Amino acid sequence: MPRPLRALLVEDSEDDALLVARELRKSNFAPETLRVETRLAMEAALDQRVWDIVIADYSLPHFSAVAALDLLRERGLDLPFIVVSGAIGEETAVAALRAGAHDFLVKGNWARLGPAIERELHEAANRRERARANRALLFLAEASRDLSGSLDVETTLQRVTRLGVPELADLCVLDLDDEHGNLRRGAVVQAVHLDPSLARSVSLLSAPASSSDHPVAVAHRTGRTQLLADLSEEGWFRLRGHDQVGPIEALKLRSLIAVPLLARGRVLGVLSFARGADRPSYDGADVALAEELAWRAALAIDNARLYAAERHARAEAEKAVHLRDEFLSIAAHELKTPITSLRANAQLMLRRLDRGSALDEERVIRAFQLIDQQSDKLAQLIAQLLDISRLEAGKLSLDRRETDLVALVEGLADGARARTDIHTVAVRAPDRLTADVDPLRLEQVLTNLIDNAIKYSPSGGEIEIDLDLAPNDEVRIIVRDHGIGIPAERRAHIFDRFYQAHVEPALGGLGLGLHISRQIVELHGGTLSAEFPPEGGSRFVVNLPRRGSAEQSAASDEDSGVGVQDPENTIRAGDIGGVL
Amino acid sequence: MTQQVLIVEDDSTIREVMADALAEEGYAVAQAQNGEEALAEIERERPALILLDMRLPVLDGWGFARRLSEMGLSIPIVIVTATHNTETWAKEIGAVGYLAKPFDLIDLLSVVERHCRIPG
Numbered sequence: 001m002p003r004p005l006r007a008l009l010v011e012d013s014e015d016d017a018l019l020v021a022r023e024l025r026k027s028n029f030a031p032e033t034l035r036v037e038t039r040l041a042m043e044a045a046l047d048q049r050v051w052d053i054v055i056a057d058y059s060l061p062h063f064s065a066v067a068a069l070d071l072l073r074e075r076g077l078d079l080p081f082i083v084v085s086g087a088i089g090e091e092t093a094v095a096a097l098r099a100g101a102h103d104f105l106v107k108g109n110w111a112r113l114g115p116a117i118e119r120e121l122h123e124a125a126n127r128r129e130r131a132r133a134n135r136a137l138l139f140l141a142e143a144s145r146d147l148s149g150s151l152d153v154e155t156t157l158q159r160v161t162r163l164g165v166p167e168l169a170d171l172c173v174l175d176l177d178d179e180h181g182n183l184r185r186g187a188v189v190q191a192v193h194l195d196p197s198l199a200r201s202v203s204l205l206s207a208p209a210s211s212s213d214h215p216v217a218v219a220h221r222t223g224r225t226q227l228l229a230d231l232s233e234e235g236w237f238r239l240r241g242h243d244q245v246g247p248i249e250a251l252k253l254r255s256l257i258a259v260p261l262l263a264r265g266r267v268l269g270v271l272s273f274a275r276g277a278d279r280p281s282y283d284g285a286d287v288a289l290a291e292e293l294a295w296r297a298a299l300a301i302d303n304a305r306l307y308a309a310e311r312h313a314r315a316e317a318e319k320a321v322h323l324r325d326e327f328l329s330i331a332a333h334e335l336k337t338p339i340t341s342l343r344a345n346a347q348l349m350l351r352r353l354d355r356g357s358a359l360d361e362e363r364v365i366r367a368f369q370l371i372d373q374q375s376d377k378l379a380q381l382i383a384q385l386l387d388i389s390r391l392e393a394g395k396l397s398l399d400r401r402e403t404d405l406v407a408l409v410e411g412l413a414d415g416a417r418a419r420t421d422i423h424t425v426a427v428r429a430p431d432r433l434t435a436d437v438d439p440l441r442l443e444q445v446l447t448n449l450i451d452n453a454i455k456y457s458p459s460g461g462e463i464e465i466d467l468d469l470a471p472n473d474e475v476r477i478i479v480r481d482h483g484i485g486i487p488a489e490r491r492a493h494i495f496d497r498f499y500q501a502h503v504e505p506a507l508g509g510l511g512l513g514l515h516i517s518r519q520i521v522e523l524h525g526g527t528l529s530a531e532f533p534p535e536g537g538s539r540f541v542v543n544l545p546r547r548g549s550a551e552q553s554a555a556s557d558e559d560s561g562v563g564v565q566d567p568e569n570t571i572r573a574g575d576i577g578g579v580l
Numbered sequence: 581m582t583q584q585v586l587i588v589e590d591d592s593t594i595r596e597v598m599a600d601a602l603a604e605e606g607y608a609v610a611q612a613q614n615g616e617e618a619l620a621e622i623e624r625e626r627p628a629l630i631l632l633d634m635r636l637p638v639l640d641g642w643g644f645a646r647r648l649s650e651m652g653l654s655i656p657i658v659i660v661t662a663t664h665n666t667e668t669w670a671k672e673i674g675a676v677g678y679l680a681k682p683f684d685l686i687d688l689l690s691v692v693e694r695h696c697r698i699p700g
Contacts, residue, residue, distance in 0.1 A: 329663070333635070336662035340682035341593040347685035348601050370593055 002030035005117070008045055010056035010068045012037045016107065020055055020084065027114025038062050042071060051079055053117060058085035058092060058104075066099040073100065078127055080120035084113075136289050139167050143293055147300035156304040160271065160297040161187040168290060169273035170194060171253065175207040175216060176261075176269035176301075183207035183220055183269065194276075219258040219270045225291055226258040229281045255281040259294035263302035271297055330511065334381055338374040345370055384512050391519050398438040398523055400548050405433045405475060408443060409467050416450045422460030425450075429467035435475050435546045437524060442544075445517040445528070449479040449540045452513065456538065457483025474526070475544045482537040486530070494530060524548060583696040584608040586627035588618040588644065589660070590636050594681075598631065598660075601685055602692060615639025619647060627655060628696045631679075631688075634661040634669055645673035656695050660688075 005024060011017045017035040024031040036042045037060050045051070054072070056065040065083045072079060083096045083104035093104050102123070103116045143163045150156055157174060164172035171194065174186040185207045190196070208214035215226035231254055253274040261268040271294045275282060282290075345367055352359060390396040406429045413425045446465075453463045466478040486494060495518045514528075521528040526544035533539055585607045589595040592613075599609045610627060612618035614636045621627075634641030641659065648655065659670050662681035670678040677691050 332664070333662045336681045337591050337594065340662065341591065341597060343682045344594065344597040344601070344685055344688075348597055348604075351601075351685065352604075374593060 002028050005029040005031045006050065006052045007031050007033045008042070008051045008054045009033050009035045010037070010042065010054060010060065010063065010065065011035050012057065012060045012063075016057070016084075019107075020113075023110045023113050024117075026110075027117070029114075029117070036063075039067060039071060042068060046071075046075060046077070052121065053080045053082065055082050055084055056101075058083050058088065058096060065096055065101060069100045078124065078131075080117070080124045082113075082116055082120065132285065135167075136285070136292075139289070140292050140296070143296055147296055151304050151307040153301070153304040153308050156300050157187050158189075160300065161189040163293060163297070164271070164273050164290075165189050166191045168275075168286065168293065169257075170276045170279070171202065171274040173202060173216075173272045173274075174269060175220070175272070177220075177267065182210050183216070186269065191276075215256060215258040216270045216272055219260045219272075220267060223260045223262060223267050225260065225287055226256075227282060227287055228256040229283065230255060253277070254279070257282050257287055257290045259287075259290050261294055261298035261301065263298040268298055268301055331381075331385065335378065338377045338381075342371060342374050342378075384516065387516050388512050391516065396519070396523065398441060398520075398548075400436050400438050402434055403437050403439040403442070405435055405437075405442075405467055405477075406430065408439060409446065409465055409477070412443065412446050412450060413465060415447075416454065416463070420454050420460075423454055423457065423463055424461075425463045425465065427465045427467070429465075430469070433467060433469060433475065435544060436548045437544060438520075441520045442524075445520050445542065446477065446479070448513040448517045449542075452540075453479055453481035453483065453538070456485070457481045459483075469546070470543070473546050475542075475546055477542040477544075478539060479542075480537065480539045482535075485532055485536055485538050488532075491530065491532060495528075583628040584610055584625055585692060585696065586610045586612065586618060586621055586630045588612045588615065588630060588636065588641075589633045590614060591633075598688065601688065605689060605692075607692065607696065613637075615641070615644030615647070618644055622648075622653070622655070626653075629692060630655055630657045631692070632657050632659050632661075632675070634659055634663070641669070642673060645675075649674075658691055658695065 002025070007020075007024065009017045009020060011020070014035065017033065021031050021033050024033075034045050036045050042063070054068065056068050058065045065081075065085075069081060072081070081101045083093075083101045084107055085092065085104065086107050088104060088106050096104050102120050105112045105116065146159055146163060147156065150159065157176075161172050161174045170191040172189045174188075175183040176186040178184045188200075188202050190202075208217040210217055210220060215228055218224075219226045254277040255275045256272065257274075258270050258272045260270055271290075273282075273286075273290055349359070349367055387396065409427055409429060413427045416423070416425045450463065450465070457463070461482045464478075464480040466476075466480070468476055470476050495514050518528040521542055521544065524544050525548060526542060528543075529541050531539040531541065585602055587595055587598050587602075587609060589598065589611075590613050595611055595613075599611055602609050610621045610625065612621050616639045618630070618632075619639075632641050632644065636644070639647070641661070645657065648657075656676040657673065658677040658679060659666065659673070659675045660679045660681060660683065661669065663669065666678045666680045669675075676695060679687060679691060
């Protein structure tokens with residue numbers, strides 16, 4: 001079967017042109033020829049289409065083979081070029097070869113024409129392959145350099161996508177795996193000649209569903225490159241029904257490659273390349289280049305992500321260490337205060353005995369009272385430290401039993417009245433209300449709230465405790481004071497671990513009370529929230545389910561009331577546990 | 581005349597035992613719960629020595645020392661505080677000495693004795 005051959009003839013004689021065409025047919029080509037005899041005509045012919053070969057007369061009235069070679073060089077075209085001339089001297093032949101002709105022959109010696117064209121077509125194909133391989137190498141070297149330039153994830157993603165255009169594609173799309181294994185559109189880059197609004201619409205589209213037969217989804221699922229060399233009728237049929245079709249049709253894209261991004265055995269996403277109808281369809285060499293590029297891209301993305309994760313982890317660790325140091329310093333200070341008082345008192349008593357001075361009864365009583373109070377304070381601090389340690393390790397368990405809440409609250413109110421002369425403590429409660437709770441832990445929570453109410457109303461006043469049953473069978477306990485309240489800017493943090501609403505050390509403590517209280521309430525399946533009425537003071541609200549479920553997990557961080565979040569409290573068991 | 585020692589301490593149990601111990605040694609003792617109260621005490625009578633806790637409500641040890649120097653008063657200060665960097669804090673405010681809590685009573689008495697001449 002004759003081979004098609006697009007031959008551009010630089011020739012002033014129509015007869016000679018016909019002769020060449022006949023000889024080509026004889027050599028088993030199916031020639032498609034065009035005769036030009038001026039530079040202008042040749043320029044037009046080059047603009048019009050792609051040629052396989054140029055066959056030129058050496059000298060024409062208004063043009064020449066050497067001028068034609070110059071024009072090809074200007075255009076950067078590497079086409080086989082054969083000079084055919086009537087009378088050819090040695091000098092002429094040398095001049096033609098020097099100017100870049102690949103072969104020359106004398107008109108009439110037609111037997112040489114066929115083999116010469118065969119050879120030159122083969123040589124030209126080899127040269128093209130070599131040039132393409134060289135371009136690919138340069139391109140990949142450039143890509144590696146560009147990708148190694150940044151460790152920022154966003155910058156890397158943009159660079160990855162930009163690299164494919166225009167060398168490999170008119171449109172390059174990056175879809176990345178999210179944490180659920182679905183693809184999310186990461187970046188879209190297009191060649192400058194495309195309508196920007198179309199590429200924008202591609203970037204707004206969601207990535208193909210991971211279960212679909214879209215080539216991007218298949219590449220993602222199988223980890224293998226998908227090539228749609230020609231989006232023929234059949235190809236379009238395959239893509240129909242996907243969102244992507246509209247823009248691809250509108251962009252008149254012809255050919256598509258979807259390459260999985262693989263790093264450390266995982267698919268990170270898919271990098272897709274698409275090429276317009278005015279460029280050759282993708283072939284095996286393009287796939288190889290796309291895979292090389294994707295391999296480098298995946299490595300760069302993986303590196304950038306590892307770096308970001310590492311930096312985040314380091315910052316978190318530093319924050320945790322800082323928080324722990326601060327806590328240790330506060331804890332040490334709080335523990336040292338009662339110890340200072342105990343030791344100084346003991347040593348003073350010993351000194352008095354040493355001096356033989358009489359110990360009057362009043363002094364002895366006062367000393368023992370002090371020892372009692374201060375050792376109790378120490379015991380409470382240590383209990384708090386143990387509680388926080390258990391909570392951090394998830395080892396605080398409840399001992400639930402049917403509890404008379406009215407009696408419990410009344411008892412706590414009596415205790416509070418005994419501790420203060422300047423506050424009144426009022427309880428409003430039904431005659432009887434029982435719930436399935438850990439009485440000691442609930443007592444700890446309410447004692448904390450009542451103590452805070454006393455502490456934060458230093459000039460005295462009324463403290464109200466309300467106990468009732470809400471319609472949803474939840475027990476509600478409210479502790480209300482009319483004291484100094486909590487400064488607005490500090491309210492969001494009062495339930496944070498180690499947080500003290502007041503920086504003044506006189507009102508100090510470990511800053512653990514409310515944090516522990518909330519955790520205990522949440523272990524019961526309830527909520528603890530704070531409200532700050534406009535008329536002043538604070539209102540702490542405990543909501544507890546009356547019946548505990550068998551498996552009550554630590555409650556969520558959902559906040560009622562002031563919407564207190566707990567952003568600082570991200571370090572977990574072990575961070576603190578080791579030192580307590 | 582009796583040398584007066586001013587104790588600035590927010591924890592009442594610590595403040596009172598310090599006051600008792602010093603009084604029994606023959607010092608006149610004044611007490612304050614915070615920096616502001618201490619400045620008021622100094623207005624009333626100038627002490628020979630100030631025993632100063634650093635973490636105080638209202639006006640802390642650093643603020644108190646600054647106010648004192650702004651007033652042009654130079655009264656020796658010994659800081660008495662519970663921290664691991666007592667020495668640094670003492671330098672920061674130009675204190676003549678420091679005691680780390682929990683302290684030994686004997687050390688308290690000797691540091692006071694060093695900075696106050698006991699009357700006859």
